[in-house]
Amino acid sequence: xxxxxxxHTEAGTGPWWWVRWRSAALDVGLALMSAAECATxxxxxxxxxxxxxxxxxxxxxxxxxxxxxxxxxxIAVVLVSIAITPAQMGFAMGLVGLYTLAASExxxxxxxxxxxxSFAGMLIVTFVRAHQGMVRGDxxxxxxxxxxxxITTAIGMTAPPVLLGLYVGARRRLMESLRERADSLExxxxxxxxxxxxxxxxxxxxxxxxxAREMHDVVAHRVSLMVVHxxxxxxxxxxxxxxxxxxxxxxxxxxxxxxxELREMLGVLRTGDGLASRPQPVPLAAVGMAAAAAAxxxxxxxxxxxxxxxxxxxxxxxxxxxxxxxxxVEGDTRPYAPEIEQTAYRVVQEALxxxxxxxxxxxxxxxxxxxxxxxxxxxxxECPPELGAVSAVRLPSGGNGLLGMKERVAALGGVxxxxxxxxxxFRVSAVLPSQP
Numbered sequence: 001x002x003x004x005x006x007x008h009t010e011a012g013t014g015p016w017w018w019v020r021w022r023s024a025a026l027d028v029g030l031a032l033m034s035a036a037e038c039a040t041x042x043x044x045x046x047x048x049x050x051x052x053x054x055x056x057x058x059x060x061x062x063x064x065x066x067x068x069x070x071x072x073x074x075i076a077v078v079l080v081s082i083a084i085t086p087a088q089m090g091f092a093m094g095l096v097g098l099y100t101l102a103a104s105e106x107x108x109x110x111x112x113x114x115x116x117x118s119f120a121g122m123l124i125v126t127f128v129r130a131h132q133g134m135v136r137g138d139x140x141x142x143x144x145x146x147x148x149x150x151i152t153t154a155i156g157m158t159a160p161p162v163l164l165g166l167y168v169g170a171r172r173r174l175m176e177s178l179r180e181r182a183d184s185l186e187x188x189x190x191x192x193x194x195x196x197x198x199x200x201x202x203x204x205x206x207x208x209x210x211x212a213r214e215m216h217d218v219v220a221h222r223v224s225l226m227v228v229h230x231x232x233x234x235x236x237x238x239x240x241x242x243x244x245x246x247x248x249x250x251x252x253x254x255x256x257x258x259x260x261e262l263r264e265m266l267g268v269l270r271t272g273d274g275l276a277s278r279p280q281p282v283p284l285a286a287v288g289m290a291a292a293a294a295a296x297x298x299x300x301x302x303x304x305x306x307x308x309x310x311x312x313x314x315x316x317x318x319x320x321x322x323x324x325x326x327x328x329v330e331g332d333t334r335p336y337a338p339e340i341e342q343t344a345y346r347v348v349q350e351a352l353x354x355x356x357x358x359x360x361x362x363x364x365x366x367x368x369x370x371x372x373x374x375x376x377x378x379x380x381x382e383c384p385p386e387l388g389a390v391s392a393v394r395l396p397s398g399g400n401g402l403l404g405m406k407e408r409v410a411a412l413g414g415v416x417x418x419x420x421x422x423x424x425x426f427r428v429s430a431v432l433p434s435q436p
Contacts, residue, residue, distance in 0.1 A: 045088065
């Protein structure tokens with residue numbers, strides 16, 4: 001920032017203290033004009049003082065050249081103009097110096113003090129010169145003429161440059177404030193865009209995780225039962241044709257159920273049908289808000305899904321696949337929020353799927369407890385009777401079942417615990433609040 005308060009955001013390219021070459025050229029021109037004026041006015045001053053004309057011209061030339069420093073030292077320029085006022089020179093320097101001083105960022109008390117000094121100096125000099133003219137008879141006006149001319153000249157040489165400088169300085173400060181506000185707004189918009197992008201990425205990750213979890217729950221259980229029934233079908237195809245037919249029918253039913261659930265899920269994902277094949281670009285902030293809204297709707301409205309009323313059917317499917325499974329329910333059955341019932345169902349489903357994968361043939365106990373403010377479920381299996389039964393079925397494991405169950409329960413504020421038992425089996429327990 002320069003002494004005159006001009007703050008430039010662009011890099012300075014001018015010489016010395018000037019920001020631009022244009023400003024330097026303007027000040028050089030004003031300084032030459034002031035030097036010429038003071039040199040011309042210095043000749044009569046030297047004649048009146050009894051000095052050689054060359055001395056007065058050189059003095060005026062040096063004094064007028066001080067205007068070259070108006071942007072760097074405006075106070076010095078005004079003081080020099082006040083000092084040479086009695087010699088009746090430096091009027092242009094006084095006008096430009098007062099304007100530059102008033103437009104600067106200097107305290108108002110300094111501006112007022114120097115403007116007052118300039119006014120007083122001009123008033124006194126004009127009064128003395130006008131009085132001398134009256135005495136010599138150069139002016140034949142009334143007594144009112146001297147004070148009138150003195151006050152008018154002093155005001156005319158002081159007020160206009162000060163008022164114009166104050167206006168220009170205030171306007172410049174306003175423009176700088178608006179520019180700063182625009183820059184601040186641009187930074188805020190950029191920050192909002194970055195946050196929107198982060199929210200969009202978070203929403204996409206959450207949606208991918210939710211879809212992966214749903215796909216795992218839908219596919220893993222049905223396909224696991226289908227594999228178990230297919231293995232049983234292969235074993236009894238020749239020995240017991242009737243049982244083979246029943247197993248084949250169960251495999252078909254489970255496959256159709258899996259396809260139906262997959263079709264429903266894919267139907268939800270196809271939200272862009274009927275739109276143009278090439279979507280129009282949208283603002284990043286709109287993408288973020290839309291993605292966040294979609295994630296919020298997905299969390300708030302889980303849609304139609306399995307419920308605790310279908311738990312008997314789920315257990316029956318596992319029993320039909322050869323698992324020895326027992327279901328016990330404690331407490332009074334009552335309806336819960338859809339997300340609570342869906343999560344409870346998925347926990348039991350995934351636990352039974354894990355039994356099919358890792359403990360085929362083990363006796364399994366499914367317990368459901370309806371409590372005052374929560375619902376608890378537990379799936380526990382005993383040690384499998386034959387260690388080779390698991391490898392015979394050859395069910396792959398992705399390792400995401402327990403993690404998905406834990407995420408589902410934690411999202412609703414519940415508690416999930418899983419681990420082996422002392423008897424060599426495995427236990428999965430979860431407690432969900434009755435209200436999400």
